[in-house]
Amino acid sequence: MTPKRFPILFIAPSRIGDAVLASGLIKALVEQIPHARFTIVAGPLTGPLFKEIPNLAQVIVMEKRPLGGHWYGLWRKTRAKRWGLIVDLRGSGLSGFLMRQRRAVHKPGGAPVHKVVEAARLLKLESEPPAPNLYTNAAIEAEAAGLVSGDGPILAIGPATNWVGKTWPAERYAQVARALLGPGGVLEGGRLMLLGGPGDRAAGAAVRTAVTKDRLIDLVGKTDLLTASALLKHARLYIGGDSGLMHVAAAAGAPTLGLFGPSNEDLYAPWGPDARVVRGPRSFDDIRQRDPHLNHAVCHMMDLSVDRVVAAAKTLIADTVPGKTADAANL
Numbered sequence: 338m339t340p341k342r343f344p345i346l347f348i349a350p351s352r353i354g355d356a357v358l359a360s361g362l363i364k365a366l367v368e369q370i371p372h373a374r375f376t377i378v379a380g381p382l383t384g385p386l387f388k389e390i391p392n393l394a395q396v397i398v399m400e401k402r403p404l405g406g407h408w409y410g411l412w413r414k415t416r417a418k419r420w421g422l423i424v425d426l427r428g429s430g431l432s433g434f435l436m437r438q439r440r441a442v443h444k445p446g447g448a449p450v451h452k453v454v455e456a457a458r459l460l461k462l463e464s465e466p467p468a469p470n471l472y473t474n475a476a477i478e479a480e481a482a483g484l485v486s487g488d489g490p491i492l493a494i495g496p497a498t499n500w501v502g503k504t505w506p507a508e509r510y511a512q513v514a515r516a517l518l519g520p521g522g523v524l525e526g527g528r529l530m531l532l533g534g535p536g537d538r539a540a541g542a543a544v545r546t547a548v549t550k551d552r553l554i555d556l557v558g559k560t561d562l563l564t565a566s567a568l569l570k571h572a573r574l575y576i577g578g579d580s581g582l583m584h585v586a587a588a589a590g591a592p593t594l595g596l597f598g599p600s601n602e603d604l605y606a607p608w609g610p611d612a613r614v615v616r617g618p619r620s621f622d623d624i625r626q627r628d629p630h631l632n633h634a635v636c637h638m639m640d641l642s643v644d645r646v647v648a649a650a651k652t653l654i655a656d657t658v659p660g661k662t663a664d665a666a667n668l
Contacts, residue, residue: 340371340372341372342372342373342374343370343372343373343374343421343422344373344394344418344419344420344421344422345366345370345373345374345375345376345420345421345422345423345424346376346378346415346418346420346422346423346424346432346435346437347362347363347366347375347376347377347378347424347426348378348423348424348425348426348427348429348431349377349378349379349380349383349386349387349427350383350427351379351380351382351383351427352380352382352383352581353382353386353562353580353581353582353584353585354579354580354581354583354584354605355426355452356379356383356386356581357386357469357471357581357584357585357588358452358453358456358469358584358605358608359426359452359453359456359469360386360387360469360470360471360588361453361456361457361466361468361469361470362456362457362459362460362462362467363375363377363387363390363470364467364470364472365460365462365467366422366424366460367390367391367392372392373392373421374392374393374394375390375392375393375394376394376395376396376397376415377390377393377395377396377397378397378399378411379396379397379398379399380398380399380400380401381398381400382581384396384398385561385562385563386471386562386563387472388563389472389473389474389477389563390472391472397411397414397415399411408429408431411431412431412434412435415431415435416434416436418435418436419436419437419438420435420436420437420438421437421438421439422437422438422439422440422441423435423437423439423440423441423442424440424441424459424460425440425441425442425443426443426456427443428442428443428444428445429442441459441460442459443455443456443459449603449604450463450604451466451603451604451605451606451608452604452605453467453468453469453608454466468588468608468609469584469588469608469609470588471563471566471585471588471589473564473566473567477563477564477567478567478570480564480567481567481568481570481571482567482571484554484556484560484568485528485530485554485568485571487528489524489526489527489528489552490524490527490528490573490574491527491528491529491530491554491571491572491573492514492517492518492524492527492528492529492530492572492573492574492576493530493531493532493568493569493574493575493576493577493586493591494510494513494514494529494530494531494532494541494544494575494576494577495532495533495575495577495578495580495582495583495586496510496531496533496537496540496541496544496577496578497533497534497536497537497540497541497578497580497582498577498578498579498580499580500631501634501635501636502598502599502628502631502633502634502635502636502637502638503578503579503580503598503599503600503637503638504540504578504638505578505596505598505638505641506636506638506639507541507542507543507544508543509641509643509646510544510547510576511543511544511546511547512643513576513643513646513647513650514529514547514548515547515548516643516647517574517647517650517651518547518548518552523650523651523654523655524573524574524654527552527573528548528552528553528554529544529547529548529552529553529554530554530556530568530572531544531545531553531554531555531556531557532556532557532560532565532568532569532582533557533558533582534558535558536558537557537558538557538558541555541557556568562581562582562585565582565585566585566588566589567589569585569586569589569590569591570589570590570591572586572589572591572592573591573592573654574591574592574594574650574654575591575592575593575594576594576596576646576650577593577594577595577596578595578596578638579595579596579597579600579605583595583607584607584608586607587607587608587609587611587612588608588609590609590611591611592611592612592653592654592656592657593607593609593611593612593613594612594613594614594615594646594649594650594653595612595614595615596615596616596638596641596646597614597615597616597621598616598617598619598621598624598637598638598640598641599621599624599625599628599631599637600621601621602614602621603621611653611656613649613652613653615641615645615646615649616641617638617639617640617641617642617645618640619640624637
């Protein structure tokens with residue numbers, strides 16, 4: 338007898354980075370409940386991340402409305418179903434007004450932990466937090482493979498972030514690319530892949546000059562997030578600031594070097610065995626002393642030198658040689 342479908346309402350975070358960091362919960366549920374049927378609630382930016390998950394009923398894109406009207410709209414769309422499980426990473430009270438067997442709702446407070454662990458707590462999986470995971474499909478993977486076809490390792494860079502305070506100067510990214518891809522570099526003769534959203538063209542302008550056109554894969558504003566995830570599976574190294582794209586890179590399994598300044602790596606470091614963080618001499622707390630609310634229109638990344646980033650990149654490349662075992666990497 339075919340098992341009865343188990344409907345799950347999954348309310349995802351509204352920010353791309355947080356949504357990626359919580360995405361491992363869906364994979365855990367897919368594996369634990371093979372007959373689950375998912376309804377995903379996400380924002381306009383995060384909705385596309387979930388369109389290829391297995392057993393998907395629908396993605397409900399919830400746009401914010403005045404006076405919390407978006408929650409009333411969501412209640413109207415979901416009230417008729419009896420849910421097997423409601424997972425609410427936004428910590429709303431919606432599940433209290435819906436028919437359900439179980440619910441797992443984020444509650445603020447407690448000791449701060451990495452966002453992957455925080456999400457895992459909802460399903461009591463914090464002892465073995467499920468790693469972020471984005472589902473794609475064969476067509477997306479084939480498209481990505483075609484876009485990166487060619488010879489030489491790929492250095493992927495995402496130079497843009499959502500705030501000037503976290504954005505490392507584009508000229509420095511270009512210097513790093515030249516050091517790694519140029520004569521004598523550890524990725525000598527390789528290619529540079531630039532990624533970002535439609536509004537990130539200016540952020541990548543200086544970086545494009547680091548290589549000749551025949552070695553440049555410029556995809557800024559030309560791909561969606563799932564295609565970017567598939568593309569990053571082909572990258573030998575990803576370098577970028579604290580952004581949603583950085584977390585997409587780490588979730589894709591690309592060796593990922595996150596450039597941090599006014600971000601707390603204890604909470605938001607890229608997740609995975611091949612992910613690292615590099616910052617300047619100032620800690621996150623040092624920066625908070627000068628900008629307590631992290632809202633000043635000033636770049637807090639200027640003390641992060643090109644030499645420090647190049648050194649961290651070389652170390653990460655050496656630690657992630659294909660075929661090298663984790664034990665050998667630590668010798």
